[in-house]
Amino acid sequence: xxxxxxxxxxxxxxxxxxxxxxxxxxxxxxxxxxxxxxxxxxxxxxxxxxxxxxxxxxxxxxxxxxxxxxxxxxxxxxxxxxxxxxxxxxxxxxxxxxxxxxxxxxxxxxxxxxxxxxxxxxxxxxxxxxxxxxxxxxxxxxxxxxxxxxxxxxxxxxxxxxxxxxxxxxxxxxxxxxxxxxxxxxxxxxxxxxxxxxxxxxxxxxxxxxxxxxxx
Numbered sequence: 001x002x003x004x005x006x007x008x009x010x011x012x013x014x015x016x017x018x019x020x021x022x023x024x025x026x027x028x029x030x031x032x033x034x035x036x037x038x039x040x041x042x043x044x045x046x047x048x049x050x051x052x053x054x055x056x057x058x059x060x061x062x063x064x065x066x067x068x069x070x071x072x073x074x075x076x077x078x079x080x081x082x083x084x085x086x087x088x089x090x091x092x093x094x095x096x097x098x099x100x101x102x103x104x105x106x107x108x109x110x111x112x113x114x115x116x117x118x119x120x121x122x123x124x125x126x127x128x129x130x131x132x133x134x135x136x137x138x139x140x141x142x143x144x145x146x147x148x149x150x151x152x153x154x155x156x157x158x159x160x161x162x163x164x165x166x167x168x169x170x171x172x173x174x175x176x177x178x179x180x181x182x183x184x185x186x187x188x189x190x191x192x193x194x195x196x197x198x199x200x201x202x203x204x205x206x207x208x209x210x211x212x213x214x215x216x
Contacts, residue, residue: 063185065121067195068112070178072124075105075112077143078171081164084153088160093212097205098164104201108194115191142174165209172202172209 078101085098113123144152144167155163179195179202186192 060115060119060188060191061186063182064188064191065116065119067178067182067186067191068116069121069124071175071198072109072112072116074141074143074171074175074178075109076126077149078105078168078175079109080149081144081152081168081171084160085164088156089164090157091161091212094161094164097168097208097212101168101205108198111190111194115188141177142171144171162213165213169206169209172206175202176206 082098082102082105085095089095089098116123148167152160152163152167176199179198182195183192183199186195
């Protein structure tokens with residue numbers, strides 16, 4: 001009997017040890033699970049931060065709004081000037097230059113308008129350029145007056161070519177200055193990129209027009 005009881009006790013001890021080991025293993029497993037859940041939590045937080053990163057890149061400030069609201073009517077006038085060239089210019093180079101200006105600036109007007117709309121800002125109305133900015137649009141860098149635009153409309157041939165380029169140089173120089181201000185003060189990455197493109201392309205066109213004027 002004693003031997004039988006001894007065997008039973010040993011079996012019970014072994015069984016109890018096995019249960020204890022299983023419990024410890026389970027606890028250890030749950031600990032690891034908690035840890036991985038914790039890491040998962042961090043990963044979720046990191047993912048949320050990563051997801052918000054592009055949104056922060058889209059931030060804008062007052063300088064971006066000023067740039068967009070000013071550049072839209074500025075570009076519109078350049079396109080209006082370019083539209084006069086096909087019927088009035090004599091030089092094929094001036095006609096091509098005008099076409100290039102329209103091709104570049106018309107899409108930029110759409111982009112600028114889209115940004116303003118997304119920011120909850122009003123897009124300057126067409127035909128209301130003189131009232132779009134404080135002091136009137138004629139006070140903006142490089143903008144032509146109504147009288148200058150009328151004179152350009154009434155010109156033709158070589159006289160148009162000369163007037164167009166002289167006015168467009170002044171117009172481009174104004175746009176370049178506005179773009180430099182955006183690069184210095186703006187926060188919206190796409191707007192700053194557009195400003196860089198404007199500086200590069202319009203500076204090159206200014207040099208081209210100065211050379212053409214020198215040939216005249």
